[in-house]
Amino acid sequence: MSPKIDFDKLSFSIMPGETMFISKCKPDGVWDQGAYLPYGDIPISPAAGVLNYGQGLFEGLKALQTKEGKVVLFRPAENAIRMGEGAHRICIPAYPADKFVEVIRELVRRNIEFVPPYGKGSLYIRPCLWGTGPVLGVSPAPEFTFMVYVSPVGPYFKTGFKPIKLEITREFHRAAPKGTGGVKSIGNYAGAMLPAKTTKAKGFNECIYLDAREDKYIEEVGAANFFCVKGKTVITPRLGSILPGITRKSVMQIAQDVMGMKVVEKNVSVEEAFDADEAFCSGTAAVISPIGSITCEGLEKVYNNFEVGPVTRELYDHLTRIQLCEEADRFGWIVPVV
Numbered sequence: 001m002s003p004k005i006d007f008d009k010l011s012f013s014i015m016p017g018e019t020m021f022i023s024k025c026k027p028d029g030v031w032d033q034g035a036y037l038p039y040g041d042i043p044i045s046p047a048a049g050v051l052n053y054g055q056g057l058f059e060g061l062k063a064l065q066t067k068e069g070k071v072v073l074f075r076p077a078e079n080a081i082r083m084g085e086g087a088h089r090i091c092i093p094a095y096p097a098d099k100f101v102e103v104i105r106e107l108v109r110r111n112i113e114f115v116p117p118y119g120k121g122s123l124y125i126r127p128c129l130w131g132t133g134p135v136l137g138v139s140p141a142p143e144f145t146f147m148v149y150v151s152p153v154g155p156y157f158k159t160g161f162k163p164i165k166l167e168i169t170r171e172f173h174r175a176a177p178k179g180t181g182g183v184k185s186i187g188n189y190a191g192a193m194l195p196a197k198t199t200k201a202k203g204f205n206e207c208i209y210l211d212a213r214e215d216k217y218i219e220e221v222g223a224a225n226f227f228c229v230k231g232k233t234v235i236t237p238r239l240g241s242i243l244p245g246i247t248r249k250s251v252m253q254i255a256q257d258v259m260g261m262k263v264v265e266k267n268v269s270v271e272e273a274f275d276a277d278e279a280f281c282s283g284t285a286a287v288i289s290p291i292g293s294i295t296c297e298g299l300e301k302v303y304n305n306f307e308v309g310p311v312t313r314e315l316y317d318h319l320t321r322i323q324l325c326e327e328a329d330r331f332g333w334i335v336p337v338v
């Protein structure tokens with residue numbers, strides 16, 4: 001164990017690992033072999049495409065330590081594929097998916113001292129894909145950088161698995177139809193800071209966005225996907241301008257194939273969400289976050305008296321147990337690092 005880190009005091013903040021990975025390519029799309037370097041600042045042109053026009057993408061995944069001391073990744077190839085799709089949308093050559101997974105495995109090995117012990121959190125892995133060459137006009141940069149760094153983070157629920165309070169914002173939208181909401185493009189995120197700040201000032205944990213076309217259907221929760229449960233059916237907004245979460249996809253498969261529930265992707269109106277028995281949101285950081293209440297224009301819907309609903313609990317248990325190798329990896333989601 002590293003003497004430098006107090007694993008009992010981790011939060012979700014940057015505490016960089018020792019080693020990062022950097023690779024570059026030109027517009028021909030041929031990535032160089034890359035290098036593992038000490039974590040540190042990088043030189044960058046003031047005219048870099050990423051700085052001036054937001055030509056950049058990010059990803060996020062976690063390495064977890066199991067009870068037996070193995071270190072594993074959860075569906076890393078899905079991050080590689082999603083980043084490839086995002087790269088196409090913002091005109092960056094994709095980083096090859098097989099190399100992406102190998103780089104991450106090797107990087108985790110090189111930062112193994114930074115992986116928190118079982119139950120104390122995880123090693124958050126942040127791949128970036130940026131246009132780093134100089135440009136003046138709005139066009140793809142002449143050079144691109146793929147970079148990965150890591151940071152240990154604490155468990156998301158420090159005080160236990162506690163339902164959150166959300167507000168539907170009627171003031172802001174996150175993403176436009178046919179825009180970039182469906183990819184992890186860096187330009188999508190600064191615009192979410194004021195909505196989050198506004199809603200937190202009113203005492204909510206996060207805001208829920210409605211769709212920008214009809215201003216009627218639930219899109220997602222900050223940077224997590226939305227779900228609700230009605231009877232034996234798990235309901236989630238259909239893809240389009242929402243981010244296709246890997247946790248979302250996994251929750252849908254567990255609900256259907258492990259729990260035998262019906263899973264429906266559709267337009268979810270505020271009325272339908274208010275009529276549901278349970279609601280939760282999903283993402284790599286939060287895994288599954290139970291929703292205790294949703295407020296819309298002063299009207300508050302409380303779920304389960306602010307207790308965690310049984311379906312939410314069961315989905316959380318299956319997902320986290322699969323991620324920690326405590327339940328059979330029936331879908332082949334686990335990739336060992338060491």
Ligand SMILES: *Cc1c(COP(=O)(O)O)cnc(C)c1O
Pocket residue numbers: 060184220222223224225243244245246247248282283284285
């Ligand atoms: C990353 C992200 C998610 C969650 O995706 P996961 O793959 O489950 O981590 C949901 N919404 C937004 C806007 C995101 O950026």
